[in-house]
Amino acid sequence: MSVVVVLIGFSILVAAGFLLAFLWAVRSGQYDDDVSPSVRILFDNESDKPNDSSVNQNNV
């Protein structure tokens, strides 16, 4: 049963890793603006959008 002690140590180590990742995320400003990232992810890149409405019309 005493292996539990070791396991607890590991689990806390893993959790601490996530805590550090969280702290890093906050410090790097990821929590400053909670609106634009959700919108930004839906923007297409300029390079991979040849399907302009004008091009579509040509195809038809």
Next chain:
Amino acid sequence: MADCVHCGQECGKNPVIYDQKPFCCNGCSMVYQILSEKKLNRYYEMMPTPGIRLDAESGAGTRYAYLDNDDIRNKLLDFSDGGISRINLFIPAIHCSSCIWLLENLNTLHPGIMHSHVNFVRKEVSITFHDAEISLRQLMELLHAIHYIPDISYDTTKKDSHQKANRRMIMKIGVAGFAFGNIMLVSAPDYFPGNETIDRLMAGTFGIVSFILALPVITYCSSDFFLSAWKSLRKRVINIDLPLSIGILALFLESSYEIFSGSGTGYMDSLAGLLFFMLIGRWYQGRTYQSLSFDRDYRSYFPIAVTLLREGTEVFVPLQDVRPGDLILVRNGELIPVDSVMIEGEGSIDYSFVTGESLPVSKKTGDFVYAGGKQTGAAIKLQVVKEVAQSYLTQLWNEDRLGEDPGMNMQTIVNKVSHYFTLVILAVAGSAFLYWAFEDLGKAVYVFASILIVACPCALALTIPFTFGNVMRIFGRNGFYIKNTGVIENLTKADTVVFDKTGTLTHSRSMNVSWEGHSLNETEMRWIRSVARNSTHPLSVIVSDWLPAGEDIVVESYREIPGMGISGMTEGHNVMLGSRKFIAGSESPEDSRVSSVYISIDHKLKGYFKLENSYRKGLEEVIAGFDGFSKHMISGDNDSERSNLIKVFGTGDALHFNQSPVDKLNFVNDLTNRGRKVIMIGDGLNDAGALIKADIGITIADDIYHFSPACDAILKSSEFGRLYRFVSFAKKSVSVVYVSYTISFLYNIIGLSFAVQGLLSPVFAAVLMPLSSISVVAFASLAVSLLARKKGLSVSA
């Protein structure tokens, strides 16, 4: 009738057509043109009509010329090195995902822009650009051209500190949550029966682990509570943080003692959980409107640079370097930054931000001009009379801003309650200690500690953040934005309300129009409207809107004489609109407060349009709603409106006319000195002093992101009719606070009855404390939402 593709406003009778699409004005179609040339049409696909309309159709002109001055430029830039610069700009117009998309694709519009990044919450965009390819001035002009006009000021430090505080808070919540979860994990054996069988090695390790995890909680996460308790103690006041700190310390010390003496497992899980909830409460309360500014000082209103005439050449100097005697040039649309005397030009000065009066005041050479107005029309030359900080209005504004720290000495509900609460708890703990001390000293210490632990008023402390935090959110959804939750408590105590007249009780943009003179036939009306349509002067716009709609006729030889009027030829007839002097040749003898537009057709005087301020919708309801308040109206105008206002207010005693800005300030000051709790509702800079002096200063604004004087709350002008509902909602929400207090006291009494008997166990604490907090939070949130619905305020976005 079609809506403008750019801004979504109705195009009117004569839409501007470009690319077979209708636009309401040339400005909007210009933006469309710029964007479609660069293949940025997606701007219009992402959201329907995302654009911003500019009311004054004016290009940037030389408005940003001062940015070529290196001193000013360097002060504004965040960073500049090796030909690359970065600037952070506040753009109030940012409002949708299309805005984000366009502003982050600025590099398509100009190759000199390397990168741009939008912070939507703060309505800011940070732009990195090559100095050699695009100057700061050109960058501003580009933004201006697409109608994203940046609000340029030095004053960004306050927002930064808010952001830092917010980050710190989130990190503390993260650490407390981490400790909470993991301590719960190692304390789990305590929660189940049979935990006596766990071997000593494990029990000891669990204890040590939870102690180590609790260390950051007590040193890092709780620091704010300790600090605040210490500060209040030094001021000899007991605030809520004092009993909280006592509870936290008692929890930590008792648990550490139990862990290291091996006598028990301690309450570290309760400690971490409590801090976690408390921090969330603080964070929720502190979530205010980051993009609104409530305490702007005069510097953010005035431009940061002015055009100085030095030996015939124009130079740009920072505003604070302007000295009495200097000659300055003020162009169309620019603010008059300092009290001065008119030297040259025709002044037509829009003081709407100062007085709320929408019509421009005309000034002649030699006239004294107060700072704060906006010149409309051709450029004027002025000689500076006073230092910037000594100008009439700026002085008023800055008065008594120092040394006031609201909230600190304010006797809030929670502080009053916690004062008695702390004393009672200490008394109970003390007598229980004495009682047990005769039997068993160790047990007595334990009982003393457990009373302090269980009495820790976390539910009490969470009540206000969640109740008032919710009230604030609901206010915001309904167009009433308050600075912080303290304002709600002030609102509940208010017993006096003071209104400004012009721009507050009256509309600043719309007017009542009536025609005096020979009656006009339809053709004449069409002529007048066609001529008036050519001018952007507010009076012309009002007149042309008031006249019946119809087909427009081409106007020939149109002329506009600033400060006088306009004239033009339609269908061979000469039509003139303007001041009495322009039309009839003599100054108007009557009261100058009532604006009139004289009309002549073929040089024959036809009559005049009388324009009066119209009262806001819902005025009667608002005044009637403030029943039981002592009501006042205070105005800088003369008493021509007295009879109308008596009908609304019911008495003439409450009406005060011909009051200067200083009179207004003194009036409010008098009231507060007599112990009244005053709500002041105003709009312009002439109310700035009174707004600061009042217990609650509310500013009415058409555009909430636009400049407003320092105040406690900003009310969207369209919501004016609901003002009283907001106040009564705030008053009702206090009863939610009292009920929540009762609930949390009940939990405390249950906990205490166990603690005084020496029966408090860690499991019991671990269940009771979160339970009380959660039930109070749930009750407060639900009750506030129900209350808001009952008051007819919308709860969800």
